[in-house]
Amino acid sequence: MLDLVIRGGTIATASDVFTADIGIRNGRIVQIGEALPPGAEEIDATGRYVLPGGIDSHVHLSQPSGEGIVMADDFESGTRSALFGGNTTVLPFCLPARGQPLREALTAYHALAEGECYTDFSFHLILPEINAAILGQDLPALVADGYTSFKVFMTYEGLRLNDAEIIRTLDVARRTGAIVMVHCENEDAIRYLIGRAEEAGEIAPRFHALTRPIVVEREATHRALSLAEVVDTRIVIVHVSNGPAIDEIRAARARGVNVFGETCPQYLMLTAADLDGMDWEGAKFVCSPPPRDAASQEACWRGLETGVFDLFSSDHCPFRYDDPAGKLHPGSRRGFRHIPNGIPGVETRLPILFSEGVMKGRIDLPRFVALTATNHAEVYGLERKGRIAVGMDADIAIWDPEERRAIRHADLHDGADYSPYEGLEIWGWPTTVVLGGRTMIEDGALVGQKGAGRYRSRSSIQAPLERGLRTAL
Ligand code: URP
Ligand code: ZN
Ligand code: ZN
Numbered sequence: 001m002l003d004l005v006i007r008g009g010t011i012a013t014a015s016d017v018f019t020a021d022i023g024i025r026n027g028r029i030v031q032i033g034e035a036l037p038p039g040a041e042e043i044d045a046t047g048r049y050v051l052p053g054g055i056d057s058h059v060h061l062s063q064p065s066g067e068g069i070v071m072a073d074d075f076e077s078g079t080r081s082a083l084f085g086g087n088t089t090v091l092p093f094c095l096p097a098r099g100q101p102l103r104e105a106l107t108a109y110h111a112l113a114e115g116e117c118y119t120d121f122s123f124h125l126i127l128p129e130i131n132a133a134i135l136g137q138d139l140p141a142l143v144a145d146g147y148t149s150f151k152v153f154m155t156y157e158g159l160r161l162n163d164a165e166i167i168r169t170l171d172v173a174r175r176t177g178a179i180v181m182v183h184c185e186n187e188d189a190i191r192y193l194i195g196r197a198e199e200a201g202e203i204a205p206r207f208h209a210l211t212r213p214i215v216v217e218r219e220a221t222h223r224a225l226s227l228a229e230v231v232d233t234r235i236v237i238v239h240v241s242n243g244p245a246i247d248e249i250r251a252a253r254a255r256g257v258n259v260f261g262e263t264c265p266q267y268l269m270l271t272a273a274d275l276d277g278m279d280w281e282g283a284k285f286v287c288s289p290p291p292r293d294a295a296s297q298e299a300c301w302r303g304l305e306t307g308v309f310d311l312f313s314s315d316h317c318p319f320r321y322d323d324p325a326g327k328l329h330p331g332s333r334r335g336f337r338h339i340p341n342g343i344p345g346v347e348t349r350l351p352i353l354f355s356e357g358v359m360k361g362r363i364d365l366p367r368f369v370a371l372t373a374t375n376h377a378e379v380y381g382l383e384r385k386g387r388i389a390v391g392m393d394a395d396i397a398i399w400d401p402e403e404r405r406a407i408r409h410a411d412l413h414d415g416a417d418y419s420p421y422e423g424l425e426i427w428g429w430p431t432t433v434v435l436g437g438r439t440m441i442e443d444g445a446l447v448g449q450k451g452a453g454r455y456r457s458r459s460s461i462q463a464p465l466e467r468g469l470r471t472a473l
Pocket of ligand 2: 183238239288
């Protein structure tokens with residue numbers, strides 16, 4: 001007998017939309033068809049969309065963020081919030097302290113996460129420094145153990161790598177089949193602009209955006225892509241915010257660079273003007289790269305529509321606003337440079353793209369599925385995830401396309417005290433979420449248990465991503 005049958009819903013994959021029943025046994029999808037036999041549990045999905053559970057491959061949870069500053073979400077609250085937003089897997093970052101063995105840092109993150117999660121999870125590894133032992137021994141061993149993605153930074157003092165270091169890291173990825181995610185902003189140019197702003201007494205949150213202009217992102221994006229071209233390896237350009245950076249990705253791909261592009265809700269829905277808020281309210285929107293302008297928003301939409309972007313992630317990096325351990329920590333009034341970077345959004349990522357993208361006719365359902373689940377699984381080697389197909393993990397989100405409700409932070413489940421999208425009208429919400437065949441959220445209510453989400457080791461896939469829209473570039 002089937003454990004669970006999801007009956008009569010409109011199923012979407014990255015290539016098709018069709019009506020069928022889904023039969024689930026032992027946590028996997030075992031049948032897709034019409035009039036399936038009864039299951040021990042049944043969900044009537046008539047009139048609903050049945051989509052792969054979202055995979056958010058860019059999430060920060062419990063990450064150390066400076067003295068006296070505490071991230072607003074740990075693995076429990078962060079994954080609960082992700083689940084309510086229609087996600088079944090998240091990929092947070094592991095940030096080792098300088099000098100800390102990478103394996104030890106990963107063990108510590110496992111200890112924070114195991115038994116605490118409402119979604120499945122896996123870790124990207126941030127590399128704040130490299131040396132011969134890390135490159136020659138530690139990383140290859142970790143890749144073999146299923147930690148197949150690293151993030152490197154071209155900005156943030158104490159975190160950024162120089163070009164030579166990035167090349168050496170890319171070379172390890174080439175040899176091991178891992179993938180490197182790059183945060184592209186030119187730190188030296190930013191330092192110069194921050195110095196000028198501070199000399200002029202320009203310290204309010206809005207100067208965060210003005211000292212990280214498009215050109216510093218465009219230049220670093222070009223450089224990162226060129227380094228990947230030299231090494232000839234896969235690369236992800238994360239949290240892309242504007243047209244010129246998108247043009248760099250498109251041009252590199254045309255030259256044959258194996259690049260994946262990621263953008264996030266903040267670059268569709270916010271602008272630098274949001275950092276202008278009364279008093280220090282603009283701090284709520286301080287993230288890097290910063291939100292830009294209407295033309296950049298439009299360019300990001302075009303990038304999603306035409307297939308330049310493969311990944312739509314949240315870059316959930318939550319800090320409470322009205323809190324001495326958050327955006328308003330004691331040092332923050334000294335200037336924008338001291339405000340913790342990052343905004344919450346793991347629960348609102350999918351509803352925003354569904355409402356603004358699918359319901360407003362900018363992208364179709366298969367593209368939504370590719371951008372929010374399937375491509376994340378393929379790029380990061382989650383082999384049994386991101387698709388509704390026989391043999392896959394039964395990770396499924398059921399959406400009510402008729403539910404209309406504005407985003408109110410009071411209704412969300414993260415640990416922050418605000419949403420950057422407060423008041424945004426959303427048309428279409430996930431109402432039921434199934435993780436590995438277990439119903440976790442039923443008609444908007446949490447019914448699953450903490451600890452149901454489990455760690456997932458990943459493969460080092462080298463296959464090129466199937467981009468249905470690539471010819472449109
Ligand atoms: O401002 C941001 N995006 N904070 C998170 C860290 C990162 O660079 O992704
Ligand atoms: Zn980043
Ligand atoms: Zn991030």
